[in-house]
Amino acid sequence: MESVSLDAIDLRLLDALQRDASQTNQRLAADVGISPPTCLRRVQRLRQEGLIERQVALLSPDRLAAVLGHGLQAVVEISLDRQNAAALDAFEARVIADDAVQQCWRVSPGPDFVLVVAARDMPDYGALTQRLFTADANVRNVKAFFSLKRAKFEPRVPLTP
Structure with missing residues (x-):
């Protein structure tokens, strides 16, 4: 780099x-x-120089809820059976390709990944778990935390001049 x-x-x-x-x-x-x-x-x-990756509009989920419904947002911890580079890369590539995955973090120690996912409702979340986790023989453990309230969302990177 x-x-x-x-x-x-x-x-x-x-x-x-x-x-x-x-x-x-x-x-x-x-x-x-x-x-x-x-x-x-x-x-x-x-x-x-790649310091500005892209420009996006940040939407208001509370304002959109009247039209689209509140939906579900969850933070999901994923642990894999095999943590070699190929297995980690394969899981990561699969989940980041799914539109329901808003954020994907490879973390340590603890679980291997933390995801932020969005779903329309619980059946939609169930379908997400089936396609991303249950169908993957390398996924050992899934732990989901469902959002009750978003108190803060700030995508800014702290900069100190």
Whole structure:
């Protein structure tokens, strides 16, 4: 992995974009204290260097619930029988390809993986467990924790200039 050099302005740009990536280049430049052309060049460089992976819209599950229903969200711990590199990679590739898996973390010690999954309802969650866990002979243990309330969701990476 090649080294990336960041100065205080780059860090301020990244922090501002994490808070609101929809703002105009002119607004971003003014907030950070640089000219719009400089701002545009720096943001393009940060994208090219892979520091900005993508821009997404964060939806409000509470507001959407009136239309779509609340659904289920669960944090699921997975332990595998075999933890060699090939077995871990194979399980990871399979679960990250599933749209119901919102996050996949390979962890240690304890379980091998922690997943955050979303399902429409309990039958949908049951189908998810069948296709991702029960059908996999290498899955030894599954422990699910169902969300009752989301008190905080903040995808920002802490940056200290």
